[in-house]
Amino acid sequence: MFRKLPGDEAQRLVSTTPDTAVVFRPAVLRTPAIVTLVIFAWRLLAGLVRLLWRHPVASAVVAAPCALACWYGWRAGLASIAAVVTLPALWFTLHRPSFLHLIGWRLLAFWRFIWIYRRHWQPVMIISGLGRHLRGRDYLPRLLSVRCTSWADVVTVKMLHGQAVKDWADRLDQLAHGFGARSCRVSIARAGRLHLVFPRRDPLAVPMPAVPIPDEVSVGPVRIGTREDGSPWLLTVHGTHVLVAGATGAGKGSVIWSAIRGLLPAVRAGLVEIWALDPKRMELSFGRALFGKRYAATPADCADLLEAAVTVMQDRADRFAGHQRNHTPTPEDPFVLVVVDEVAFLTAYQSDKGLKLRISAALATLTTQGRAVGVGVLAALQDPRKEVMNIRNLFPDKIALRLDESEQVDMVLGDGARDRGALADHISPIPQQGAGVAYVRLEASPDPIRVRAAYVSDADIRAMAEAVAA
Structure with missing residues (x-):
């Protein structure tokens, strides 16, 4: 006759009769005491077994002194x-x-x-x-x-x-x-x-000095800094292209110079060539001796240097066709790393439309065809919008330093990166706390990794240039 209602349902009952309250009386079932004791004993035994199974060491530490x-x-x-x-x-x-x-x-x-x-x-x-x-x-x-x-x-x-x-x-x-x-x-x-x-804490809160120049001659992954878990942050530059995005003062120079520093032994051995495009004439000019004649500052020189890199790439492709599919650095065919400090100035803010088209076409050609023949691009920019950098998806590896807006995180690292925890827009603007801190999304993993690049000072850069010049 009566339907049992949970407590939440009873609270929503409304009486249609004035001055009459709804009385809820739950059904009571008398349970024998033996049944209650059996249930209690079973739960106690199951909880004890579960405790011993999940925490055997802690249980032994407590049980041994008592025994x-x-x-x-x-x-x-x-x-x-x-x-x-x-x-x-x-x-x-x-x-x-x-x-x-x-x-x-x-x-x-x-x-x-x-x-x-x-x-x-x-x-x-x-x-x-x-x-x-x-x-x-x-x-x-x-x-x-x-x-x-x-x-x-x-x-x-x-x-x-x-x-x-x-x-x-x-x-x-x-x-x-x-x-x-x-x-x-x-x-x-x-x-x-x-x-x-x-x-629980931030292991990347303190800046780290420049990574020591490696003794081994290699173009493999170079150490840029430290990951959040304390392991070295290794950046692959040979066989890929890297895009570095960050606001002013975010630490793009730390990433660029740390990569060059890791390749320095291979540069001295003739296995790597660094081609530098420095339209701001500020960042890469400190190590101009590292680049020799392969340094460009004006837009016209940058276009010529990029087209020269395309020529080298196409010449290698003609020679490698049918013989090899991957590039192995040699003194005759060294790995060419094209470093562009502020790529947006050349691709979006360039007033000369002819130079703009030449530069955009050369960069698109390098990023689509250069990996297999040993020509890589390391580009840095401040504004990652599509209209500023329309070839950003051609860079397999991307690094997001401090950004101004939350939408820019997904522009750099891909859709859903910020939802997975890549809070690049929350990185501190204070240089001591946030310069060089970044989130990385590698080609082989969709999960972002929090890292910090080592700070390469002006004295370190001059010492690198002098070592190569010597």
Whole structure:
């Protein structure tokens, strides 16, 4: 006769009879005590097994002193506790990296899993809209695990059925503030699972000096700076093209000069040639001795130099056709890196239409045909709009330094890059804090990587030029 209603449904009932209140009396089912005890015991046993399975080391650390105290007295238990405290402290003092890798970060991950993420998981999911509260029941994404590194927490989440990555990417700010982090980034672990990265500190806050000139002669990936996880940032210049975009003072020169610095041994060995286009006459002029005759500053000279690079590329293509598909640097056919400091001045803001067409055609030819024959382009610009740089998609590797607008991030790194955490428009404009900080999206990976380029001073550039001249 009566239909049972959840609490939320009962609150929405309205009486049509004046002065009559709606009375909700839930049905009561008397449960035998033995059934309640069995359910309670089963839940206790299942929770204990789950605890031992998920945290065997922590469980053993707690259980061992208790067992020794029961079998051999309280002194044995106290001695085991002292050993448990003393030995890790000694280990931490003697060899900190191994202690952190095997024990330290795992203990921190366990603590943050309990105190930060699981404690706030339900309200953050509901308020941010990633969870649902329907008919008195919460439907939440599942918090699977937390892994700590030296600078961030990596949280693995199982999404609700029907959710997409974009649902999480649109709520990065809510997630970051909900769990007390500076920012949040999302990446796909596998189907239905995500990795949420919450930084605990900023390892790139302090500028780094110029990377030492390598001893090895190589045109392979050169070290530009440091990645956020502390590993070296290696930039591939041979066999690809690189576009560097950033506002004034963002640190484009640090990327350019760090790349040239990494190639310096190969330049001295005759395996690499640097061709420089410097329409501003400021940045690349410091190392003019590095470039020799392959330096251009005026628009007309820049057009001639680019067309000369096209001639070299086409000559190699004619000789390599039918014999080899990839370029190997030799003194006869060195790798040619064409560096353009401010490409927008030559392609968009050039008043001479004839020079503008010549430069645009040469750059388009180099970026479409130069990779296989050992001619690469490293271009820098401030404004990444399509009407300013209409061939930006021809650059496989892109670097986004500090940008003025959020829309420019996707212009440089591709659609969805900012939703995945590439907040290039939030990089600090203070030189000590933000110069050289960038987000990189490589050809082989859709996820942006936060990096910082080393600062190459004027004295370093002059020393490089003198070394090559000598």
